[in-house]
Amino acid sequence: MNIDANYLAVVFNSTIRMTTPILFVALGSALCNRVFIFNIGLEGMMLTGAFAAIVANFYTHSVLASIVAAMVASMLVAWVAGIFMVKFKGAMLVVGVSINTLMGGLTTFLMQLVFHVQGAYVSSDLVSLPKINVNFLGNSHVLKTMFGSLTWLDLFAFVAAILLYFHLFRTVTGFRMRSVGINKPAAESLGIKADRIQILTVVFSGLLSGLGGCLLSMGGVTMFAQNMTAGRGFIAMAAATLGAANPLGVVVSSAFFGFAQSMANMLQNSSISSQLTMALPYFATVVALAIFNYVKIRNKRRQLSA
Amino acid sequence: MSEQDKKEKNIILQMKHIVKYYGALAANDDINLTLHEGEILAVIGENGAGKTTLMKTLYGLEHPTSGEIVLRGEPLHLKSAAQAISHGIGMVQQHFMLFDPFTVAENIVYGREPKKGLFFDIKAANETVAALSKQYELPLNPTDRIEGMPVGLRQRVEIMKVLYQNADIIIFDEPTAVLTPQEVRELLKTMKNLAKAGKSIIIITHKLNEVMEVADRAMVMRMGKHIADVDIADTSIEELSMMMVGRKLIDKTIETIPAGEDVLKVDDLFLQGGGSVPIIDHLSMHVAKGEIVGIAGVSGNGQSELSQVLLGLRRADSGSITVCGQDIFNKKVRQVRETGVAMIPEDRYLWGSAREATISETAMMGHYRRPTLSKNGILYTKKLRNFAQNLVDEFGVKTDNIQLKTGSLSGGNAQKLIAAREIRQHTPLLIACEPTRGVDIGAMEFIHDRLIEKRSNGDAVLLISSELTEIMKLSDRIYVMYDGKINGEFTRENVNEEDLGLLMMGGKKE
Numbered sequence: 001m002n003i004d005a006n007y008l009a010v011v012f013n014s015t016i017r018m019t020t021p022i023l024f025v026a027l028g029s030a031l032c033n034r035v036f037i038f039n040i041g042l043e044g045m046m047l048t049g050a051f052a053a054i055v056a057n058f059y060t061h062s063v064l065a066s067i068v069a070a071m072v073a074s075m076l077v078a079w080v081a082g083i084f085m086v087k088f089k090g091a092m093l094v095v096g097v098s099i100n101t102l103m104g105g106l107t108t109f110l111m112q113l114v115f116h117v118q119g120a121y122v123s124s125d126l127v128s129l130p131k132i133n134v135n136f137l138g139n140s141h142v143l144k145t146m147f148g149s150l151t152w153l154d155l156f157a158f159v160a161a162i163l164l165y166f167h168l169f170r171t172v173t174g175f176r177m178r179s180v181g182i183n184k185p186a187a188e189s190l191g192i193k194a195d196r197i198q199i200l201t202v203v204f205s206g207l208l209s210g211l212g213g214c215l216l217s218m219g220g221v222t223m224f225a226q227n228m229t230a231g232r233g234f235i236a237m238a239a240a241t242l243g244a245a246n247p248l249g250v251v252v253s254s255a256f257f258g259f260a261q262s263m264a265n266m267l268q269n270s271s272i273s274s275q276l277t278m279a280l281p282y283f284a285t286v287v288a289l290a291i292f293n294y295v296k297i298r299n300k301r302r303q304l305s306a
Numbered sequence: 307m308s309e310q311d312k313k314e315k316n317i318i319l320q321m322k323h324i325v326k327y328y329g330a331l332a333a334n335d336d337i338n339l340t341l342h343e344g345e346i347l348a349v350i351g352e353n354g355a356g357k358t359t360l361m362k363t364l365y366g367l368e369h370p371t372s373g374e375i376v377l378r379g380e381p382l383h384l385k386s387a388a389q390a391i392s393h394g395i396g397m398v399q400q401h402f403m404l405f406d407p408f409t410v411a412e413n414i415v416y417g418r419e420p421k422k423g424l425f426f427d428i429k430a431a432n433e434t435v436a437a438l439s440k441q442y443e444l445p446l447n448p449t450d451r452i453e454g455m456p457v458g459l460r461q462r463v464e465i466m467k468v469l470y471q472n473a474d475i476i477i478f479d480e481p482t483a484v485l486t487p488q489e490v491r492e493l494l495k496t497m498k499n500l501a502k503a504g505k506s507i508i509i510i511t512h513k514l515n516e517v518m519e520v521a522d523r524a525m526v527m528r529m530g531k532h533i534a535d536v537d538i539a540d541t542s543i544e545e546l547s548m549m550m551v552g553r554k555l556i557d558k559t560i561e562t563i564p565a566g567e568d569v570l571k572v573d574d575l576f577l578q579g580g581g582s583v584p585i586i587d588h589l590s591m592h593v594a595k596g597e598i599v600g601i602a603g604v605s606g607n608g609q610s611e612l613s614q615v616l617l618g619l620r621r622a623d624s625g626s627i628t629v630c631g632q633d634i635f636n637k638k639v640r641q642v643r644e645t646g647v648a649m650i651p652e653d654r655y656l657w658g659s660a661r662e663a664t665i666s667e668t669a670m671m672g673h674y675r676r677p678t679l680s681k682n683g684i685l686y687t688k689k690l691r692n693f694a695q696n697l698v699d700e701f702g703v704k705t706d707n708i709q710l711k712t713g714s715l716s717g718g719n720a721q722k723l724i725a726a727r728e729i730r731q732h733t734p735l736l737i738a739c740e741p742t743r744g745v746d747i748g749a750m751e752f753i754h755d756r757l758i759e760k761r762s763n764g765d766a767v768l769l770i771s772s773e774l775t776e777i778m779k780l781s782d783r784i785y786v787m788y789d790g791k792i793n794g795e796f797t798r799e800n801v802n803e804e805d806l807g808l809l810m811m812g813g814k815k816e
Contacts, residue, residue, distance in 0.1 A: 172419045172426045179405050179416065186403035190417040191388030301582075 009145035011262060016150060017219065018265075019258025020157040021046075024212030025236035026243065026250045027157075027164055028205030033245040034168065035201045036181040040096025041081045043233025044103035045206045049074040049213025051107040054224040055114055057126045063218075066127075067153070070214035071207050077103060078206020082199040100233075108226050120225035128222045129153055129215070153215050158251065160208070165247040177201060209233070231282065238285045242292050253288075260284035316343040318506050319364075319475055324373035326359055333359040334370070335530045341475065346497060346507045348517040348538075351527035351550055352746035357510045360527070361477050364508075365397045366390035396473030398464045400480045404452050411435040411448035414466045438469055443499060457604075458489035465496065476500065478509040482516055486604055487774060487807035494520045512550070512747060513775075514543045528552055551747055560758055562782060562798065566595030569646075569735045569766035570616075575625035577611060577790075585611045586622065587790035593735065598757060598767040600781030602774060604810050608790035609770050610652060613739050616768075617649050618642040619657070629735055643672065648731035650724055652739035652770070654717070658724040661713030665705055668712045668720075669694035669727055701726035702752065718745040725753050729760060736760060739770045754780060774803060788812050 025042050032039035049070035056062070056069030081099050084090040115121040129151035137143045168174040180187045180194045187194045216232070217224050235257050242256070243249030260281040267277040319341040326334040334356045341347050349357045362368040364375065366384035375382045377393060384390050387397075404413050411431045420430040435448040444462050452460060461481065468476050478497070482490045497520055501507055511517060517524055518538060526533040526549040533549050570593040579585035586608050593599045603609055614620035616627060618639040627635045634642045651657035659668045670690045674680050679690055694708050701722045705715060712720060725741050738757060742750040757780060761767050771777050777784060784796040786809040794809040 166425075170425045172421055175412070175419065175426050176416075179408070182405045182407055183403070186405060187416075189387065189399065189403045191386065191391065192417060301580075 005142050006145060009142045011259075011266065012146045013148060013150075014262035014265060015255065015259045016154060017258075018261035019255045020154040021212040021216045021219070022232055022236045022239060022257055022261075023157045023161065023251060023254040024208045024215065025233055026239035026254045027161060027247055028208035028212075029237045029240035030243060030245040030247060030250050031164070031168075031177070031201050031208075032205050033240055034178055034181045035198045036184065037082075037085060037198055037202055038092040038096070039081070039085075039202060039205055040093060040234075040237070041078070041099030042096075042205065042209050042236060043229055043231065044096075044100035045074045045077050045081075045209035046213040046216070046233045046236075047100075047103050047107055047227065047229045048077045049210030050217035050228055051110070051213070051224055052210070053214040053217050054121065054126065054222070055110075057218065057222070058114065058123075061125065061127050063127055063129060066218060067211070067214055070210040072210070074206040074210030074213065075203050076206075078203045078209070079199070081206075082202030085202065086195050086198045104227055107224075111224060111226065115224075118226075120223055120228075122221070122223040126218075126222040129218045151215070151219055153211065153219065157211075157215070161247045161251045168247065212236070235281060235285050238289055242288055256288065257281060257284065317341070318343045318378060320376040321360070321364065322374050322376065324360060324363060324375075325371045326356075326363060326368060327371045332530045334363070334373075335532075337373070337527070337530075337532045339525060340535075341506050341508060343474075343506055344501050344504050345522045346501050346509060346520055348521035348524040349508060349510050349527065350512060350514070350517060350524055350546065351533075352512065352748065355527040355550075356530040357527055358479070361397070361479060361508070361510055364390070365395060365477060391471050391473070394472060394474040395477070396468030396471050396475070397477040397479060398461070398468055398481060400483065402460050402464055404460060404463060406451070406453045408452060409448065410446050410450050410452065410463055410466075413452060413463055414438075414448075414470050416467070418471065434470070435466065438466060442466075442469060442496075442503065444496060456489075457484050458486070458492060461485070461489075461493065462496075465500075469500075473505070475506045475508065478507065478511075480510055480512075482511065482513060484772075486810055487803050488811065490516065514546050514550075517546065518543060526550055547747070560780070563596045563762060565597045565782070566764065568592045568594045569630055570768060571626075571628045572616075573626045575612075575615065575622055575627065577608075577615060577620075577622040579611070583789075585790050586615065589625075589787075589790065589792055591785055591792060593766045593768050595734075595764050595766055596761055597782045598761045598769055598780050600769045600771065600777035600784040601787050602771070602777045602784055602806055602810060603787035605772050607787050609787055610739075612787070613649065613652065613737055613770055616642075616737055617647060643731075643733075646734040647737065648672075648728040648733040648735070649737040650728045650739055650741045652743070654720050654724055654743075659712045659720060661711060663712055664709050665698065665703070665712055665715065665723065666691055666694035666708040668723060669697045669708070671727065672731060673727070697726040697730060698723065701756075702749065718749060721745050722749055722753070725756070729756050733765070735766045735768065737768045737770070740772065741769070742771075742773070742776060750776075774806060778803070778806070786810055 025046050029039060029042055052073035053066040053070040057066040077099060081095055084095045085092050111121060112118060132150050132152060132155065134144050134147050137147065168178065176187065176192055177197055180192070180197050184194045213229065216228060239253040239257055240250055242253035264277045264280040268274050317340060321337065321339040324334050324337040325332065337360055339360070349360065351357050359368060363370050366387045366389050375384065382393060414435050415431040420427040420434065422430070432448040435446070439446045444466060446462055446466060452463065481493060485493060494516065497507055497509070509521065521538050523535060523537055524541070524546060525535050526546065528550060572589060572591045575586050575589045576584060577586035589612070601609055611620060615622045618634065618637050618641070621636045625635065626633065629645045629647055632645050634645050655661060670679070670693060673693065674685055674690060679686055679693065691708070698705065698708055703715065703719050703723045703726070705719065715723065721742070721744055728736060741757065742753050745753065757767055769777065769780055778801060782798050784801055785792050786794045786806060788810060789812065793812065796806065
């Protein structure tokens with residue numbers, strides 16, 4: 001394995017492709033954190049999106065319909081979760097875990113019903129997300145490798161992060177969202193419908209998760225596999241925490257996990273046992289969270305002593 | 307035109323025959339309230355008199371069973387607080403409703419934010435707030451964050467919020483409960499200024515000296531009924547309190563008795579806590595037999611931790627504590643209590659009782675080990691029940707049945723129950739933390755009498771309270787606690803509120 005510019009370009013490209021599905025979900029998680037909702041059901045919502053995209057794809061062969069289906073399906077699941085968490089004040093952990101378990105089972109069941117296959121469904125009839133044409137980058141092979149085979153949805157993930165940043169910190173609705181997370185009774189005392197803001201935020205996080213799921217099932221090889229999110233929803237939650245629930249911070253932390261994921265994939269070709277390399281992203285999550293919290297606690301101590 | 311006629315013309319608000327039932331209980335029973343433009347009206351009454359219900363009705367949070375509200379001659383039907391706000395009725399909440407990480411300006415414009423296109427125009431918000439702050443002489447820096455602000459300033463932000471909403475009628479709900487004497491003075495001045503600027507003000511309170519100082523008129527309520535409307539110029543504290551309580555409170559002078567030997571001695575107590583600034587910083591004090599010693603201070607200066615360390619709920623780092631000559635430093639709670647300490651804890655639910663336990667169980671806590679009440683771990687339930695019933699009767703805890711859950715008691719009654727239990731431990735030392743928090747004047751008087759009685763029997767009482775009037779009324783000696791240190795000491799003879807307040811804020815006695 002010789003490390004040259006081309007190799008690094010491949011790593012870079014793979015990191016982006018690993019990052020964006022996580023980024024979508026992490027942005028949703030960050031928004032939930034901002035309104036004080038601990039949305040553990042993102043994993044299930046992402047899975048829903050991935051599945052719904054392939055189902056729509058199977059029936060319509062339309063990219064647009066697939067994306068819309070992913071968004072709508074995940075939003076519906078998120079809406080149910082939001083109603084249970086906010087309106088009926090269900091324990092967020094329980095609601096989230098239920099959503100994950102339910103959607104894990106339901107997608108597996110429906111996969112057999114719709115596609116008559118077990119484990120995974122792949123077909124040459126399915127259409128993929130259109131790739132961005134990189135010819136405008138000229139003749140540089142390295143540049144083309146870096147940005148090749150990316151979809152418009154990959155690009156949109158970063159655009160979404162920037163838009164959400166402005167929404168959260170520069171607009172009145174963003175201001176009110178943040179306020180609900182800080183002091184819900186105070187927001188309500190000033191006539192803000194805090195419950196509605198919380199539910200809508202969960203629904204919106206569902207939309208983002210759906211996009212993340214769609215990117216997962218249609219970004220590279222277009223397919224659906226049983227439980228194909230494989231913990232990405234949880235990694236995204238970690239990314240949201242690491243990024244301090246700031247959309248731009250979340251881009252950085254998601255990229256970190258995307259990099260870990262892409263390294264895991266690259267190392268599969270090496271002599272290291274694949275069980276170990278596949279554990280890398282999850283291991284990175286644990287380590288990153290531990291370091292993050294350590295630094296946070298230390299800073300707090302310093303602040304107190306200042 | 308006489309003064310009377312002139313006033314009639316300027317009526318801004320009338321509440322007519324307001325009745326509000328909660329089930330069978332009449333919280334408001336035919337209440338009439340009149341508010342004139344630019345006046346300060348005090349609504350006074352004991353806990354449960356119905357003041358808060360009446361104000362919630364005015365602020366749109368409660369809907370009256372019958373009766374009507376007339377604002378500037380027009381009948382008004384309020385369905386929500388937002389509606390009240392839009393009609394120019396504002397409320398300065400007792401429990402601040404602020405967003406700590408946000409700036410002053412962000413908090414004030416909340417809900418009516420200035421916009422610039424799609425974006426929140428924070429610059430306009432800052433300018434508006436600065437202008438308001440100047441107009442009403444309420445100094446505030448719009449870009450400061452709420453985090454770390456003293457209570458007085460936070461309240462100022464709350465007032466500004468109401469002013470920003472363009473309220474003409476401002477309701478203050480127990481506004482001075484959490485303030486230091488200096489802050490109280492500032493606030494009273496602010497209220498007068500606002501009234502002068504044409505705002506009509508309603509203040510809910512039971513602190514009569516403040517009423518006398520600031521209000522033009524007072525409306526007295528008792529047990530849901532309207533008792534009287536009086537002009538402050540024609541009344542006195544004594545008259546007001548008699549109307550509030552329904553009987554004459556005897557203003558007893560507490561005779562001083564010579565202090566005996568020390569019961570509690572604390573020497574060089576030190577507790578670091580989590581931060582770099584110690585919570586209790588080399589504190590020494592003593593409480594003698596026949597003495598009530600008060601600890602005054604703005605809450606959060608180590609009083610809570612001190613009480614916890616004294617009872618053994620929390621370990622200190624160094625120092626010594628003795629009770630009746632016995633070392634209790636960092637001993638277990640049970641050992642400390644057996645040495646002769648009882649405590650009325652500041653948080654009646656966290657430390658003082660179990661909500662899910664019955665009233666009789668709460669009453670027997672700490673008593674059940676006595677040989678007359680249990681033997682070999684078996685409880686004498688009947689005796690215990692009688693014991694509990696006696697406490698409940700003696701201290702006037704209002705309940706139908708002592709087998710009900712403690713959580714079914716109102717806050718004031720739960721407080722009475724806990725005070726009864728701890729006072730009746732008959733220990734040489736009683737630590738009373740906020741012993742009358744949330745109880746009404748009658749019950750407060752009763753608990754105060756029991757504390758004085760305990761002292762006069764030759765026991766020692768350590769009184770930790772944020773109510774200065776309570777501290778000044780009961781204490782033979784007063785320590786002021788600031789930043790974990792004793793920042794001055796007074797005796798009953800040489801104390802005055804001015805000096806006390808100064809030391810509480812960290813000043814030094816000249």
